[in-house]
Amino acid sequence: MRNIAILGAGMAGLGAAHHLFSEKISSVVYEKHSYHGGHATSFKFENSYIFDDGPHVSFTQNERLQKLFVESVNDKYEVIHTQVNNYWKGQWIKHPAQCNLYGLPKELVVKILKDFIDAQYKDHGLINNYADWLIAAFGKTFAETYPMEYGLKYHTTTADNMNTSWLGPRLYRPNLEEVLNGALSSETPDVHYVDYFRYPSHNGFASYLDIFLKQADLKLNHELIKLDPKKRMLYFGNGTTRSYDAVISSIPLPEIVPIIDGAPDDVLAAAEKLACTTCVVVNVVIDREDISNAHWSYFYDRDIFFTRLSFPHMLSPNNVPKGTGSIQAEAYYSKKYRPLDRSPEDCIHPIIRDLKKCNLIREDDQILFTNTWVIPYANVIFDLDEAEARETVQGYLSDIGIHYCGRYGEWKYIWTDQSFLSGEMAAQSVLDER
Ligand SMILES: Cc1cc2nc3c(=O)[nH]c(=O)nc-3n(C[C@H](O)[C@H](O)[C@H](O)COP(=O)(O)OP(=O)(O)OC[C@H]3O[C@@H](n4cnc5c(N)ncnc54)[C@H](O)[C@@H]3O)c2cc1C
Secondary structure: OOOEEEEOOOHHHHHHHHHHHHOOOOOEEEOOOOOOOHHHOEEEEOOOEEEEOOOOOEOOOOHHHHHHHHHHOOOOEEEEEOOEEEEEOOEEEEOOHHHOOOOOOHHHHHHHHHHHHHHHHOOOOOOOOHHHHHHHHHOHHHHHHOHHHHHHHHHOOOHHHEOOOOOOOOOOOOOHHHHHHHHHOOOOOOOOOOOEEEEEOOOOHHHHHHHHHHHOEEEOOOOEEEEEOOOOEEEEOOOOEEEOOEEEEOOOHHHHHHHEOOOOHHHHHHHHHOOEEEEEEEEEEEOOOOOOOOOEEEEOOOOOOOOEEEOHHHOOHHHOOOOOEEEEEEEEEEOOOEOOOOOHHHHHHHHHHHHHHOOOOOOOOOEEEEEEEEEOOOOEOOEOOHHHHHHHHHHHHHHOOEEEOOHHHHHOOOOHHHHHHHHHHHHHHHHHOO
16 A cells, blocks of 8 residues: 545544554645644734634543643643533523523523423424424423524524434433422533533644644645546646545545546535535634633524634633633534625624623723634534435445545534544555555
């Protein structure tokens, strides 16, 4: 096996390269950008302010990966007890809201409790979609007031248009005692699935990847524009070409299929059906650090422009100069359901307006820095077309010998550690073929 090409230098691509390196096999990683890391990259602005490509923290339980990441940052990392909250109609609610109803309007709490109890004893029949699942888990009133509203902002489509394959531990299902306890008292246990997380002390999340850079021949500024599976040839936008014996791809499925020479029409049509959100991030730095107690916050109201906020200065104090605080806001769009209807720069004003509305920025705060960019592929949308379309595309890739991996190759809602492991598994499947 002489020629192993890896497409994409994110967690998955570098995971694949790491596995081959561990097996003493060389590989070449091709990355379209001038930097590595993919979604796990970090940027420094004005030599002072560090922002990741959307909020990134590591909560991996995998001890081998924990060790590799620790080695990558020379033992310099923060261990932080997660604080998360929710904002709804001017109120801050401890996360998850279903276990923390205390302080919400009395009539609403009574309706939520009544529906929750009914839902526990009802036969819900077949669960056909995410909306059915939410109603069965939480009762109609809670489902419609909170997760369905948040989901519409975050996934850009309605819950009845989504499957439930992606849920995993994401939505906590409390028992009646936990719900009643949270309705009667503000003292509730923390049940978030991320109780502690780790974050590099210096240079943002991307420094977890430094250790892997020497483990492969990394070719930046190499955007794959054509792949010929018969000739086993790769063609890049910068004019270079290269043959391969095996290829591992972490390129998003809807991007790779159209550049494969001879991709059949039904596969092209399936790739078109795969939907993903696009995230506009807006970064803000102000002259004060006591902005919030939470590391990240969820926003349910439709008239609040952003869906989620995070506070990078709380992940590491070295992400900003002392005495300043940083906010990263996310607003979600999608080509299929909610096309981006403005330039990212036009998102800055409404986001600052709503940060003030939620009292996170005060009138007398000085705004020291703002910027924005678009993350074209954020979260896979698990709509009702997803499973069949994904199977068609992945079946075809397997047939023509392309080993796919990562969040947008597997087309799954997976985290950085899982993407890395997915790359390692793809590399192993190449070795198994020998
Ligand atoms: C907003 C947001 C927040 C997140 N927060 C967390 C978190 O807190 N913790 C966590 O663990 N995970 C988080 N994740 C998930 C995490 O980012 C992903 O699981 C992981 O980074 C995916 O890695 P990947 O290598 O599979 O994909 P990518 O990072 O997308 O890597 C694919 C690479 O392929 C390159 N590429 C694409 N097309 C081409 C081409 N034609 N030619 C060459 N190269 C190409 C891309 O430039 C990219 O570098 C978050 C994701 C998002 C979107």
